[in-house]
Amino acid sequence: MLRWTVHLRGGPDRAEHATVAVGSKVYAFGGHTVAGMAYMHNTGQSVTPTDAVNVSVFNTVSLRWMKLPLPLSSSASCVAEEGGGELPPPPDASASAAPPTATPPIAVAPPPVATAVAAAAPAPSRRWGHTAILIGGVAYLWGGYNYYTKEYYDALHAFDVDAHRWLRVQPKVSGAAPEARHQHSAAALADRGVMLVYGGRNRLTAFGLGEVARLDTRAMAWSRIDARGAPPAPPPPIAGSSHHPSAACVVGTRVLEFGGGGPARGGYSNAVRAFDADSNSWLTLGGGVGGVGSHRGPLPEAREGHSAFVHDGALYVFGGRDATQEFHDVWRFDPKGAWWKAVAPRGGGAGLGAGGGQGPAWRPSMCCCVVGDRVVLFGGYKGHSANMAADDLHILDLSPSLKTLSKMAVIRHGLKQQGLPHNVRWELAAMTTAG
Template sequence: MYWTVHLEGGPRRVNHAAVVVGDKIYSFGGYCTGENYHKRRPIDVHVLNTANYRWTALPLPEYGGDQFLSVPYQRYGHTAVAYEDKIYIWGGRNDEYACNTLFCFDTVTLKWTCPEVTGPIPGARDGHSACIIDHCMYIFGGFEEYIDRFSQDVHALDFRTMKWRFVYTRGDPPSYRDFHSASAIGSNMYIFGGRGDLNGPFHSQEEHYCPDIMYLDTITGRWHRPATSGRVPVGRRSHSAFVHREYLYVFGGYNGLWDEHYNDLHRFSPERNEWELVQTLGTSPSPRRRQSCLVVGEKVFLFGGTSPYPGAPPEVPGDDELQIEGPDSKLMDHSDMHVLDFSPSLRMLCLQVVIHFKLDPSWLPEDLKWELAIMTTNNSISRSLNCTG
């Protein structure tokens, strides 16, 4: 596995939500230090062409009249899932309130709608997780706005009927938490990491980071906590999790008790219930949290997130997940993108040599020169207004 591409100048975003449709990555909203999250404004949408590594910012719709109800406001801590050629955004918040309205983005027409749903709608929250299993979007955990507590509940929305249901489960569920990850492998939803509290559902600033992995069998409705072996990752929140060839991978994240950011990569085998620390080649991304990682074919695209400035003072345990500060913030918001290739070709490895040693590419065929150009040319759409980093 080789980190092959590192480009700057993409969307500078933290706690955004992104999904893959075809060969494109769609990223929605997120946070950037210095921007106004009290005022309602339409969520921004950025699209990455994974063939040429170019970002595009879609035009913002007019935010008034009937569209006020069908376009989500700018937010962070929300989730996005792709079902067929549509993307569904749920949850999240700005600095004023959280949301529990379902929004749909059509990747063909590039238009927003607000689908009509039935059933018991989950309470507004952020920091939850979402994944799709058998035509249903499963929601787990998060921090619920109106009752001011962490959740350990499961809700499901059936896209065939657009009906919500509360999922009654058996067995001991994962502890109350937010900013964990949920990954679908077959009919199982795997939960890892997140920030909990020693007082259960209540946020008393006595944080707890559970290192155990658990899964919900969505057919039987039973929670399982498998006995695992190997190099178990440190408990963390705001990491990334992705699935490739039936393995679950976990990258980065943050542990507030130790005030540590990570850039390690762990792989979990559901068949053997075994963890291993993956050694990669190339230059790894800086330690960070609240980034996005998505798999397209044999590549992982990582972008955004936040890291501490070199020499920054440690965070205080119990600090909010978002450090809403000015230019002197101890965290820097990233606009970079990294590509991890699971099985780089000989062609790609040769291009890496050309880049690393700064060899003269003028004698190369035009197709190779084009590949070198897109691998080394930064994007230029970073939102820099009052943003740090």
């Protein structure tokens, strides 16, 4: 039984950010923040347009956030030394680091404080609507939009998650990069060292699924794929309109794509499409608006701005919105039988606010990462408001242990903790204290 086990407030506020999971940690890059939104809405908030994208790390063991002390500017002056860091060689598929298969144990001691690390390359500028994927210990960040400079980005950036530094990649990348854009989708075929990019929009163009950009991180080369079976390209964007990406997840050699769209682009979708990396073709699974084919079970409502993850070969979808409402439901899709099922995780666990470990409120544009048997969800817009980003974090436990259930019961019923071991009391405090 799925359970919401942790709800913490006080973390970094952001929406339309990008995340990767590395071991027991979640790295969050950039995104729309409260300060940035205040600047957009002329409230007098001071923001430097050339500030570097911020990087925050959530430790799922200590349940605490840490902001990395990276350069405050993305200008050339951020470079610590000529020559800088170099990209490490991608590992073999057999040596690829895999996330833990079980919930990592809670440490008794608090996490160490991060130390400053000199940047080996200029940090990318602040942005939102970008993507990040992980291949071989390197997070590749691509695309995005800077509201302050009105720039869309097409440069590739690489972040070493072990050394906590940006790496030089641009002189090494060959081939034509995809056209600059934001609100696109990206997926990693990590065992092949490949990143795929498709969809999204910029000021003049809305990109369809027919053209998929492929980055080979072993050769550091871009190439284009003319994908077969793609739906028609969407119409050009309308000034002032919004579009949030569909959610893309990898199952084997297929990239599963759910939903997406927008009111200015012919409506929203609740179809599941799959890009097959072996045949370079799109397949439609599960029917729905904007799709064909059959499915079993009730369909989730069409939406955009949702989050998705894969567990045990199934696709899970959370949240999102359409033109009139936000969602905070959870759906499970089995690609083998095209079977949809609404999932209702139980709550009432640890956390702040009414109800304890309740699931997130209605919202779009949050991020989620799978860490072992837990899913970390955080950020997003507070409802339809375009100037409020959430700072809370939720953990959905896909297979809660007896120990986790017992701690939830202690917190929910306000039981005395004096007789419990020190490490258990520390864990209970971490589960109920602002992050």
